[in-house]
Amino acid sequence: MNSESELADLKFLHCSDIHLGRRPIGSPNSPYSSTRYEDYFDAFEFVVDWALAHKIDAFFVTGDLFDKREINPDTLARTQSILSRLRDCGIRVIAIEGNHDKSFNVNESWLRFLHETAYLELLSPVQGGNDIIFPYVEISGFKVYGLGYPGFLAAEMISKVASVLSGRNNIVLVHTAPGNDSFIPGLVTPEALNVLRSKVVYAGGGHLHSQFAFPANDPFFFVPGSLEYWDVWENDRKGFYVFNTEKEAADFHNSRRRERQEFSVHVNEGEGLSDFIEDHEIHHGAIVLVTVSGSGDFNVDQGGLEREIESGGALKAFVKVRRTDRDITLDDYKSMSARDIEREVIMSSKEWKEIGAKGEELVAIIEKMKHFQEEGRYDLFKDSVDSFLESITGDVS
Amino acid sequence: MRITSIDLENFRSHSRYSGTFEKGINLILGRNGSGKSSIIEAIGLALFGGGLRDRQEDAVRWNERRARIKVAFLADDGLEYVVEKVFGNASNHELYQGELLVARGRESVIEKIRIICGLQGDISRTFENVIVASQNKIADQFLGSPAVRRDYFNRVFQVDLYRKISTDFMRSYVSDLRNEDEFLRREIAILDSQLERKEEVKERVAQLLKDLSLTKKELDTLRDTLTKIRSEKTSLEQVSREIASRKSSLERELVSLKDASGNLKNNLKQRERAVRAKEIVDESREAHDLYEKLLKEENILNTEKRRLEGLAEESSRIGRKISEFEIEITRLTESLSNKNNRLREIDDRFEEQKIERSGLMKEKEAAELESGKKRRAYELSVSKKKAFKVIYEQYRENERRINSIDDQYASVRNLESVEEPNLCLQKIDEEIEKTNREVMILEKLNEAKTTKSAQKKALEEYEDSLAEGICPLLNEKCRNIENREDYGGYIAGLIKGLEEGERELLKEIKKVGDSPSRLNELLGEKTLILKAIEERAKKESEKSRIEEEKSKLMKTHKNLILELSSILGVPAEVEQMSEEIEKEIREASTELELQNKQVSSLADQIKRIDSQIEELIIGRKKLDEEKKETEKAIASRRTETADLRSSLEEYAKELDKLPEFNTRIEETRRAMALNKAGYENYNRFATLAGYLEEYASLCQSSLEKCRNTSLSISRIRKEYSLLQRAFDSERFEQLGIEEKAVEEKYNLKRDETVSIDRDLLSAKTDLENLSDIEKQKKTRQKTIEKIGKKVELAEKIRENLNLTGERITAGFRDAIERKATLDYMRISGMEETIRWNEDYEVSVKAPEYEGGSIRSFSNLSGGEQVLVSLCLRAAMTGILSGARFAVFDEPTSNLDKERKELLAHSLRELFGELDQSIIVTHDDVFSEMAQKVIRLEPPNELETQ
């Protein structure tokens, strides 16, 4: 038979954004802080238990194993002890750096240290004579490439690695995720990811803390999300993927993490929140998040309510108040960028709406018009304006 | 973004500079010319490709050839990037992320930075107009004429583009649409004119269909007739073909019969010739054999004869050679005597040279002798100098020692001024003795006093019991006491007496009370004096040692001078002696040199003569060799001549046999002529005679063939006549005529059908085309409709673009105005608002409650202008630059102290939203509010430190 059959039936576990050593911001010496510190280790330990119980073939960590570049001795020692369990069972751990644990200097990298002390294998691109070189490790015929956290260069690095891949038995690990969000730096557009589609059996992403598979049908790029809540307000799916090479399919498994209860309550004018505790069942040790919305004159003592919930057994409570009746204030306006203003003007323009152009589509076409005019590409300009008009005249008729 | 560090090399006044920057507000402080603005320029050049005050080459440090800028910055993705620019006599621009090379070359580096820092448009322009507020230019942007301002800010806001699209590409697009519309209309007109023909074409199709079916029927009947005629004709043709075939086979057989009889005749003739040839051969066989034998003999004789003729030729050649050799021998003998003469000449010259050389040798020896003498003289003076130097150094050392001894002596000598310590000691001892005595007295007095006071105390204590006669020791009545009267009075008297005594004693004690302390003092003094005495004794001995040493040294001094003058031979001053010695050495060495020169010139002459002698010897040897060679040549020529002569004699002997051979050849030739005819006849006919039997059998087979062929001919003739009778040739001819006529008719009809068919097809396609055209017309009409709509929309878009550009500008202005106002109010502490109208004219408006008066920008004081500009600039940076990074060069010139302080307090408000701001200033007032203060020293001061 061909070599494909030799490759069959391997299981690769993929997790990301574990953030070991993290402590919540504020109250550094509180029980809350030390409990949460433990939580991240617990979540990781859970995945490692699973990996050992199911005899997986390799263990991938796609960035942010640590929450910080500089970690304390305790974090190092505990990470070593968890990783050594995998090592003792002969399970290879392949890791890349994320934005949180990426070192500015090779000599100061704890991940590099773990690599050199054989707890894991760290992959990161290196500069060759002229081009960037992508080192890889080979696992039973599959080549695993690690790109680390490429930041704003994500699209470029992905296209570079795509150009060196041959065949399809490749796996690419990169600390990025698909998105068009300019608010979160370090994401990559779906188009840029698509160059990998025909070149890999599996691509492992990270950076975003919620589970995500791309594209929706027949996905090849998987973001498992963080194992624990990095920020308590995160509320999507989180866990790890297990990729089966024979089926060429990835199963998602939930991570074990601290319980989190989220409530949202509405307060009428003139009322307060005196019987919140009676109305809601608070679980012991949970993190409780409450969003209070209301308009007009209502009165909520955020701190008081938080303390009350905590004394009801919660590990920690956060109360957020949102007024539904307030306009954008000058302060909001103050932080608007030129781009925001431009968008705002375009989106709110009555004249554009009159001719049937609106929303993101309009912003995009104007962006294109500007770009092509600047570049002096009348041909492209004409094409895009024409198809835009085509679409709106189509709508009209 | 924010900058983390900068390294400069040979950039402007910085030969080498490194600095780190922090998040937030960074101040660069320093005196004029310390290189503050230069740092800002370096950032602009490396990161944004602009911002220099003059040409790039001028920024290389004077007298250096290459400048290097390295800037590390943190981008919004949390990664650190490093940009490095080298320019001057080499150039390079590179962007790194960690160790990865991200971009190389100015264009791509700047483009990458543009993306990484979230900037838009032309980033060097953004840097120069938005990020940096250059020194002395902060207020400039807001001054100037409205047109200039509008132009400037439209550029800064980068909204010109909207208007440009409207008037450029969008306009082209509309006119493209219009052209398309016109073109389509023209096309429709053409299509319409084509469609007019449609009915006509339809009728024609129907007519053609009818015609076609008619002609097709006629064509069928004709085809049937033709088939019938043809089948009959074919059967007749078959018969005629068979006749023809018989005829041709008959003809073939006749030809072959003729061939066979020809062959037969030929073969008979050949057989006859062969018979005759056999007869001739038999007759001439004998003559043939004899001739052959003779021919062989002749050949042998002829060869021998030719060899002898060769010998004769060789003999004459040898004769020639011998005479040649003889001539050569005479020539060589002459040359030999010539060489002998030359050898004699050389020998004479050699003798002459030898005599000259021995003369020179003698001269040279004399000169060398002299030179030896001179060298010894020189060496003597050198060794004298060495000896002198050794002793001179001893002399100097001695002198130094004398000096140091003198110093030591001086320090010891001043001892004598101190008072004689032994005297003091005596005095002190006396004093001590006296004080000792006093102390003893004091002790005794003290003892007496204690006894007295103890008695007194006992009396006082037991005064009561004693008064009653009770003994304090026995604690019972004592008769002694009991009997005494007025015991109390007695006791009081006793106490009084004791007190009296005590007072006396105290007086005594007072007199000698200080004696113990005095004793102590004195003892102290005494040890001091003892020490002084010891010291003095030490110094004394030191002094005598020094004196002794000095006298020793002085003696050595004299001896050394004596020794030195003995070296020189005459007494003189030491310094003079040293000079004298130098002079002597100099003279000796010049003389030695001169003598050596003389010796070497003589040696040169001898060498020259030696080389001449050498030459002569070599010349003689060569000539000698040549002579020997000539002699050898003569000898060898002689032996060769002798050899040649002997072979000549041998040849002559052999040549004697030649006439005999000639006669033998003659005889043989005669016998050959007799037998030649027989020989030739035999050769001519032998082959033909050999073929006789073969020709006989050939004759037999030819005869057979002739017989067979004539039989087959008669058979074919019979068949042929039978067939000829069966063929009707008239009928055949008629059929041919009929066929042709029908065929012609048929062809005509067929052509007619084809042409009708063709016409029909074309008419039909015509019809199809026309309906196509109809369709085309319809789609064109639809397109025109759509284009109409598009034109309408496009025109609206053009309007909207202009409008949007203006609105965005207004939006920017508005946002900047509001933010600037907030900051301005805070810093100035006044309620005034900043206004910025469509012409970008800045003014400041007082609050309504103060009358709402408006002051234009140019009417503001210099300081106010700077402050308002600063607020506007800070707002502009916040809103227009995605980099959240700003640089201000000397923003505080023209501000009074109070404003400066207010500004300092508001730095956080102005720049707090930014990731980083770098402010160049002279004013220390800001340093408190800054996260980082970088102090620059002027370069020249640094260098001298």
Ligand SMILES: Nc1ncnc2c1ncn2[C@@H]1O[C@H](COP(=O)(O)OP(=O)(O)OP(=O)(O)O)[C@@H](O)[C@H]1O
């Ligand atoms: N290519 C060059 N090589 C050496 N020195 C130069 C070069 N170009 C300019 N300079 C000098 O460098 C010095 C520093 O200039 P810079 O403008 O940076 O000073 P500054 O600190 O901003 O002073 P100020 O406070 O007056 O604005 C000036 O004396 C200038 O003449």
Ligand SMILES: [Mg+2]
């Ligand atoms: Mg300056």
